[in-house]
Amino acid sequence: MNSTKVKPRESKAINSNNNSKYCISCEFTGIIHNPHFEQLGTEPLAPCPKCVKTKCKCGGISPYYYNENGKILQCSCRETALKIQKIKSIYAKSGIDKKYRWKFINNYEVINKATEQAKNTAYNIIREFPNVKKGLFLWGNPGTGKTLLSSIILTELITRHGIDGKYIKISRTFFNRIKSTFNESSPTYGEADLIEREFAEVDLLVIDDFGVQRDSEWELETLYNLVDARYEALKFTIFTSNVNPSQSMKDKSHGRILSRIKEMCSIIELSGADYRDRL
Ligand SMILES: [Zn+2]
Numbered sequence: 001m002n003s004t005k006v007k008p009r010e011s012k013a014i015n016s017n018n019n020s021k022y023c024i025s026c027e028f029t030g031i032i033h034n035p036h037f038e039q040l041g042t043e044p045l046a047p048c049p050k051c052v053k054t055k056c057k058c059g060g061i062s063p064y065y066y067n068e069n070g071k072i073l074q075c076s077c078r079e080t081a082l083k084i085q086k087i088k089s090i091y092a093k094s095g096i097d098k099k100y101r102w103k104f105i106n107n108y109e110v111i112n113k114a115t116e117q118a119k120n121t122a123y124n125i126i127r128e129f130p131n132v133k134k135g136l137f138l139w140g141n142p143g144t145g146k147t148l149l150s151s152i153i154l155t156e157l158i159t160r161h162g163i164d165g166k167y168i169k170i171s172r173t174f175f176n177r178i179k180s181t182f183n184e185s186s187p188t189y190g191e192a193d194l195i196e197r198e199f200a201e202v203d204l205l206v207i208d209d210f211g212v213q214r215d216s217e218w219e220l221e222t223l224y225n226l227v228d229a230r231y232e233a234l235k236f237t238i239f240t241s242n243v244n245p246s247q248s249m250k251d252k253s254h255g256r257i258l259s260r261i262k263e264m265c266s267i268i269e270l271s272g273a274d275y276r277d278r279l
């Protein structure tokens with residue numbers, strides 16, 4: 001290396017991974033999110049200005065290499081930049097409702113005791129993941145922010161860990177997609193197994209509106225198989241539902257699925273005031 005470019009010892013320490021762990025801006029991830037990206041016409045995620053951008057020598061331009069004295073070197077921002085690309089591609093295919101996209105835990109407003117408890121539980125999951133033993137079953141009357149909170153947890157986990165996650169509405173995206181594979185003229189004809197496997201194997205899954213399914217033998221069996229496969233593989237799953245799980249346990253058709261869910265999830269009630277007007 002050219003002697004004029006040699007850095008003093010202290011700056012080497014600042015650049016070490018150990019030190020960047022203490023970045024308050026991005027909480028170890030190297031990535032910050034911009035809540036006003038739509039208004040500003042910018043990107044929802046960006047490399048952290050404190051611990052990544054300060055060391056960047058490529059100007060943040062793909063493919064994230066720079067020229068130093070005729071040598072082409074990999075920029076220290078490259079890893080973060082590639083992670084952001086990966087997150088964006090996972091996110092584009094996640095199925096999260098447009099209205100709830102790129103919302104983070106700070107966007108979830110506490111309006112009563114139930115929302116406070118739910119937010120704390122969500123925050124613990126986000127902070128502790130992947131060392132989280134149980135998923136989440138959020139239930140309560142409509143409009144209490146269940147879809148918002150489950151989307152937030154999914155967004156936080158995808159963003160922090162760069163792992164794959166999906167969001168399904170039980171009737172619209174799950175059963176209807178499988179049913180369309182029974183139709184010979186459908187482009188997904190015969191691919192029911194593939195779709196079932198996709199949702200059974202994805203790292204993170206939100207199953208929204210549990211309990212709205214028609215209780216046909218086929219729907220119950222298909223849903224049980226999905227839940228059971230995720231239970232067996234210890235995959236993190238969040239359910240939202242208008243159904244009170246302790247009441248529905250007595251109901252034969254839901255009972256089998258719910259007893260599985262109880263083993264794999266913490267159950268949180270989110271009832272009370274309507275949350276929807278606050279968005
Ligand atoms: Zn940082």
Ligand SMILES: [Zn+2]
Binds near residue numbers: 057059061064
């Ligand atoms: Zn760079």
